[in-house]
Amino acid sequence: MVEKRKPIPVEEAISRVMKYKTIADKEVITIEESFGRFLAEDLIASHDVPAFNRSPYDGFAIRAEDTKEASANHPVRFEVVGEIGAGYVFEEEVMPFQAVRIMTGAQIPQGCDAVVMLELVKELEGQERPAILIKRLFKKGDNISYQGEDTEKGTVLVKKGTQINPGIVALLATFGYSKVSVAKRPVIGVIATGTELLNVDEPLAPGKIRNSNAYMIMAQIDRAGGQAKYYGKLNDDFEACLTATKQALSEVDMLITTGGVSVGDYDYVPVILKELGAEVLFNKVAMRPGSVTTVANLGEKMIYGLSGNPSACYVGFELFVRPVLRQALFNNFPHLRKTKATLGVDFTKPNPFMRLVRSRVDYVDGQLVASPSGVDKSGIVSSLGGADCLMLLPGGTRGYEKGMDIDILLLEDTQGSEWPWSNIVASYK
Numbered sequence: 001m002v003e004k005r006k007p008i009p010v011e012e013a014i015s016r017v018m019k020y021k022t023i024a025d026k027e028v029i030t031i032e033e034s035f036g037r038f039l040a041e042d043l044i045a046s047h048d049v050p051a052f053n054r055s056p057y058d059g060f061a062i063r064a065e066d067t068k069e070a071s072a073n074h075p076v077r078f079e080v081v082g083e084i085g086a087g088y089v090f091e092e093e094v095m096p097f098q099a100v101r102i103m104t105g106a107q108i109p110q111g112c113d114a115v116v117m118l119e120l121v122k123e124l125e126g127q128e129r130p131a132i133l134i135k136r137l138f139k140k141g142d143n144i145s146y147q148g149e150d151t152e153k154g155t156v157l158v159k160k161g162t163q164i165n166p167g168i169v170a171l172l173a174t175f176g177y178s179k180v181s182v183a184k185r186p187v188i189g190v191i192a193t194g195t196e197l198l199n200v201d202e203p204l205a206p207g208k209i210r211n212s213n214a215y216m217i218m219a220q221i222d223r224a225g226g227q228a229k230y231y232g233k234l235n236d237d238f239e240a241c242l243t244a245t246k247q248a249l250s251e252v253d254m255l256i257t258t259g260g261v262s263v264g265d266y267d268y269v270p271v272i273l274k275e276l277g278a279e280v281l282f283n284k285v286a287m288r289p290g291s292v293t294t295v296a297n298l299g300e301k302m303i304y305g306l307s308g309n310p311s312a313c314y315v316g317f318e319l320f321v322r323p324v325l326r327q328a329l330f331n332n333f334p335h336l337r338k339t340k341a342t343l344g345v346d347f348t349k350p351n352p353f354m355r356l357v358r359s360r361v362d363y364v365d366g367q368l369v370a371s372p373s374g375v376d377k378s379g380i381v382s383s384l385g386g387a388d389c390l391m392l393l394p395g396g397t398r399g400y401e402k403g404m405d406i407d408i409l410l411l412e413d414t415q416g417s418e419w420p421w422s423n424i425v426a427s428y429k
């Protein structure tokens with residue numbers, strides 16, 4: 001008799017997976033290597049920015065009080081006592097009715113408290129010493145970038161667990177962090193199973209297909225912040241699969257297999273998990289695709305038996321592997337970000353299970369509109385290329401109509417979500 005599996009709701013499956021905390025480690029890398037990695041410590045401002053009062057314009061630094069009487073009819077004359085470009089400091093005290101020619105970014109000289117843009121002064125020619133005329137009043141602080149106005153020393157600028165983007169790289173550089181403490185990327189083993197599988201560079205042969213899942217999963221691991229270790233493709237041979245699984249488990253932080261997880265004659269993953277003595281968290285989820293997704297735990301390691309069907313495999317990774325991986329990267333928003341969208345097409349076929357439809361989101365009049373990125377069957381690979389979100393269509397007896405409000409999970413978003421699974425409803429307009 002074929003084993004009867006009991007499907008559990010998607011929310012429940014995710015909760016079970018999230019109970020397991022994969023060990024998070026730190027490592028120190030150079031700033032050049034830091035883009036895309038996850039901070040292992042808060043990024044703190046090590047000094048004020050700017051660290052000194054500076055000029056935001058090319059102009060003349062003056063004492064504002066000297067312009068008290070200045071007007072178009074009564075321009076006030078200033079003697080130019082020096083010139084500084086960014087990086088230089090004017091060392092003397094500036095006296096009444098003196099000005100220093102100053103360039104953007106240069107430190108405000110002592111005694112000055114305002115900057116007049118070059119365009120607003122008249123430079124006097126043929127004078128013994130350089131001089132300018134100013135025709136209007138300036139207030140103390142006009143055109144000064146004050147010390148600490150950008151950031152004050154000690155401010156937590158970016159939280160631990162945040163993925164480093166180009167802006168964060170700029171902050172690391174600003175504060176002199178040439179070395180950065182980041183989360184070590186967990187190593188995730190990938191094994192593809194299936195006698196039908198060919199290597200990517202092999203020509204097609206009768207009954208055979210190329211192994212696409214392994215490469216897809218490795219790219220998903222990379223996108224989620226992990227490091228993939230590929231153990232190749234294996235024929236549906238119990239002993240070979242068991243040996244490879246044991247070998248991989250001794251070398252990785254988590255393991256993903258694809259294929260052989262259902263109830264077929266050559267689906268060996270369930271037996272291998274039994275043989276290993278792994279605790280199976282679930283082997284059936286009330287979702288389409290990916291209902292056969294099986295997750296187990298062995299000691300500190302998670303073992304993911306993802307479906308062989310490409311779309312099911314993809315979705316299984318994003319729902320169950322990504323959040324565990326992100327958690328190991330100290331990230332507090334490990335799940336795909338959920339948001340509302342309008343359904344762009346009819347989706348009439350009801351399904352008792354929650355559907356996660358590979359979709360593409362458009363922006364129409366400021367509104368997100370999601371439509372399937374291809375055929376919605378779990379063995380389909382072509383719909384994956386154009387997918388940037390997954391529609392969440394709860395299971396039930398009714399289909400869905402164009403224009404309905406639905407929830408979507410964003411695949412390319414970098415913010416993530418704490419827990420996206422509350423209040424999933426598709427409502428009629």
Ligand SMILES: Nc1nc2c(c(=O)[nH]1)N[C@H]1C(S)=C(S)[C@@H](COP(=O)(O)OP(=O)(O)OC[C@H]3O[C@@H](n4cnc5c(N)ncnc54)[C@H](O)[C@@H]3O)O[C@H]1N2
Pocket residue numbers: 192193194196197209210211212213214258259260261262263264267289290291292306307308309310312378379
């Ligand atoms: N009697 C039943 N049959 C099936 C059930 C079921 O409940 N009862 N579930 C179906 C569902 S749903 C899915 S999903 C699949 C899952 O199958 P497996 O995870 O066991 O995967 P395989 O049987 O090995 O392969 C399925 C399909 O995917 C292709 N495949 C496999 N590996 C790859 C790869 N690396 N790259 C690309 N494509 C791959 C394989 O050739 C098959 O076509 O089971 C249903 N059956």
Ligand code: MOO
Pocket residue numbers: 287288289290291292293307309311312378379
């Ligand atoms: O697990 Mo299957 O992917 O539901 O189609």
Ligand SMILES: [Mg+2]
Pocket residue numbers: 259260261262263264266267308
């Ligand atoms: Mg199978």
